[in-house]
Amino acid sequence: MFKNALVRAILLSSGSIPVARNPNTTPTAAEQPTYPQNTANKALFRETFKALDREEVIGVFPEGTSYTECRIAQVKDGASHAALEYVKWVKQTRGGLSKKLLVVPVGIVYTDKAQYQSRVCVRWGKPIDVEAFAQENLAQDTTLPHELDARPLVKALTAEIERRLMDITINAPDWDTLYVMEAARDILWDDKEHIPASHFVWISQNLISLFTDPHAASSVEKAKHSLLKYHSLLFYAGISHGALCRILHDHSLRPNRTRAVGVFVRQVLTTVLHPRFTLFLPTFLVHIPQYAASALAHRLLARADEEEAHAQFKAVFGGLGATAAYAGITRFIVRRLIGNAPGVLASLKVPAFLVPAASSVWAAGRWFFAGGPNLSGRARAALGVFGVFYATSFVLSHWHDYWVLSNYRQLKYLIASWKLMLGILSPRTSDLQGKQLEPYTEPYVPPPNPYVKLRESKDASRVRFHVPRAKPVPSRKLIRPLLEARSEATKSLWSFLVDSKYLRGLVSGKMKGEPWMQVGPAT
Helix, strand or coil, rough: CCCCCCHHHHHHCCCCCCCCCCCCCCHHHCCCCCCCCHHHHHHHHHHHHHHHCCCCCCCCCCCCCCCCCCCCCCCCCHHHHHHHHHHHHHHHHCCCCCCCCCECCEEEECCCCEEEEEEEEEEEECEEHHHHHHHHHHHHCCCCCCCCCCCCHHHHHHHHHHHHHHCCCCCCCCCHHHHHHHHHHHHCCCCCCCCHHHHHHHHHHHHHHHHHHHCCCCCCCHHHHHHHHHHHHHHHHCCHHHHHHHHCCCCCCCHHHHCCCCCCHHHHHHHHCCCHHHHHHHHHHCCCHHHHHHHHHHHHCCCCCCCCHHHHHHHHHHHHHHHHHHHHHHHHHHHHCCCHHHHHHHCCCCCHHHHHHHHHHHHHHHHHHHCCCCCCHHHHHHHHHHHHHHHHHHHHHHHHHHHHHHHHHHHHHHHHHHHHHHHCCCHHCCCCHHHHHHHHCCCCCCCCCCCCCCCCCCHHHCCCCEEEEEEEEEECCHHHHHHHHHHHHHHHHHHHHHCCCCCCEEEECCCCCCCCCEEEEEE
8 A cells, every 4th residue: 555655645644654464364376475574574663663762652453454253353463563572672772661661452342333423432451561561471481482572472462462452342252142132232221322332341241241151040041042033033124123112112012003004104203394304404415425325335346244344335435425416516606606696696585684795705706716817816716616615515514414313313213113014014924934934033144254363162063153144025024023022032031130130230120010121220
């Protein structure tokens, strides 16, 4: 990336450091690097040491690549190697460090990394004093070579970094456990967005620990099976638990046809007639090219099993679509400003008391955009166009971002109510049952990332490494099984929580006659 002069200038201005990637997969002869690995390391260390000498912070993603797994799958040695090399270099050249060199673990967890404007939970781990860590390990293990850059010491520091990262992120032993946790968390809090960001990782990891406890109550297996089934049916029906809970809060309710139609009509009115939709509609129309470009790129370019690619293509092509929309509006504004003043003011029906201000804006536009064919006039016109484009982009993007999330939630509720109505109105004979339903009760498990070295599970016989997606079916065929699965999952979850005495100190609530309740994090 740094070979291109323009890209290099952008990357350097943003504080990036050249790094030679070392992929996990073995490259073919044609893909072998043309430089020795030792040379690449020296270049990396040189740039890193310069930054550290300036007392700057080096940001490193130690996992080496972006991936979607149920836990931290790997931590590379690059950060440990660079840190220990720097300590060794300073000792050799200056006699020692004047200040501590600290490695600070940072856990970054998204509530939903594929969704625009999802929350980001950032947690800081306990810093590692690199020199003190090295001295302590060398003193404890006399078999280690007394070199700060020795491979065993690098591995030990990498393992410590990984351990501290695991403490501040969400990690499940397998996908099934992660899905069980997500379903349980959603049932307990109705919607994960209701959980404070400061509690999100803590609550999630505690639930994982609960379901993986070898001494858990015997009802854990039934709870896990019910939650897994419910999570899978939600996935294939294209409905979130939060949306289902919003339109049909009582998990034991089986709505009749009249109730289902009423839920949909109510949601239509709530979505369309609310002032938030009226305020959002103008900027929504402006951003239609953005939505169309991102949806098209997602459909044509992104692979279904690469979650990072979904967000990447949506962001890039959505940004290009928004830029095109802003450019079109800028062109419209500029052409109006250099047009006939009375005609513009008359077409806009400007009130009399605003005519002087509008005339001033028009005069300023004429001065900027009709400045003549000379160099000064063209420069003025270019500056004016850029100013209008910047102001237009700033106003419209902020307007859009302010209202989009609340309206997007309402859209999800509306889609869920539509699917619910279709499912209830359809005859029971059209529902999937028995063997036909089985593929949709087992959650999809994405294939392993070829660039990630996965660890072997302690109980590999029970881990499902890859489960392909079941054949798509109309969501109406899954609605009644979904409602039954929700009721069963809720009951079995609360039975297990009561059996495990998990309610003591962690959650609080009010009993409702049966062992399930509405709860929140303990205060």
